[in-house]
Amino acid sequence: MTEEAMAWFEEEEEIGTIRCVICGVAVDSVEEALDCDWAPFFYEGNDQHGPACAGCSSALMRVDEFGEMEVKEEYRGKIRYLDEPLEDDGDYVFMGAIYN
Numbered sequence: 001m002t003e004e005a006m007a008w009f010e011e012e013e014e015i016g017t018i019r020c021v022i023c024g025v026a027v028d029s030v031e032e033a034l035d036c037d038w039a040p041f042f043y044e045g046n047d048q049h050g051p052a053c054a055g056c057s058s059a060l061m062r063v064d065e066f067g068e069m070e071v072k073e074e075y076r077g078k079i080r081y082l083d084e085p086l087e088d089d090g091d092y093v094f095m096g097a098i099y100n
């Protein structure tokens with residue numbers, strides 16, 4: 001676990017829950033996420049998303065040449081992230097902006 005990954009998890013924990021951006025399952029603490037093999041963040045192309053639960057990360061992702069999790073090619077552009085704004089909801093705060 002890198003420091004960047006830990007920081008990502010800890011920021012989520014401050015919000016209250018650590019929630020998978022793909023399926024929405026949540027855990028309460030960094031420890032629980034680590035125990036369950038969550039991926040703190042991952043890439044789809046140049047976009048960074050996260051965290052992802054073990055189920056989603058093992059089904060949809062692979063480790064790239066830099067040791068980072070990335071979405072497998074066949075799933076790119078097909079995943080609906082919970083941290084992305086809904087097109088018809090102008091008031092939605094784009095959570096991803098906090099991390100970039």
Ligand SMILES: [Zn+2]
Pocket residue numbers: 020021022023024025052053054055056057
């Ligand atoms: Zn998930």
